[in-house]
């Protein structure tokens with residue numbers, strides 16, 4: 001069993017310009033409660049979000065990072081740039097970036113390794129498509145993604161299980177389905193990393209809302225949530241945090 005405190009991470013995806021900083025301010029001002037909270041806004045808002053969250057327990061993260069330290073990579077952002085902007089964590093390998101093999105497991109591993117080496121927490125996303133679940137391939141897909149995408153040590157590592165078919169659809173797996181995959185992820189982490197793997201947080205993501213958060217967060221080996229749409233307002237994000 002991992003994390004003493006559950007971790008609730010908001011992924012704003014490609015939403016948010018200056019007016020949405022009010023949501024960050026409101027989340028930062030709320031009592032921290034039992035959860036460790038983080039918001040990952042677009043790159044353009046990270047520095048201002050970090051300033052708005054300064055002095056609070058709210059962490060600010062990014063949604064992607066390049067694996068290289070620096071170089072001729074037009075449009076890309078390095079770990080040093082994220083840290084310079086005030087980010088302390090980064091999501092890597094989200095299915096919206098893995099889609100159509102735009103990002104491979106090896107690239108995700110390189111990004112996660114660069115992030116944890118630089119001192120950032122890396123949230124590595126994995127998850128099956130609907131066709132893979134229907135074909136009974138869920139656990140094989142998860143195992144392959146874990147084997148190929150994780151860094152070689154568990155330091156500053158967080159894993160997020162996000163079934164692709166549950167993202168933004170309002171559909172969630174059944175509680176036994178979530179528990180089964182999280183148990184498989186835990187087994188992989190323990191086998192591979194020993195005690196640190198037993199303590200690595202495993203988040204669930206995919207249509208987490210205030211209404212279903214308490215049940216999902218109460219499942220074994222669910223150490224928190226990675227929240228998309230419901231993280232875009234302080235009210236719904238804090239309602240999910242309150243379910244911890």
Ligand SMILES: O=C[C@H](O)COP(=O)(O)O
Pocket residue numbers: 011094162166167168169170205206207208226227228229230
């Ligand atoms: O990173 C977050 C996930 O993709 C979940 O998004 P969602 O909560 O809008 O389904």
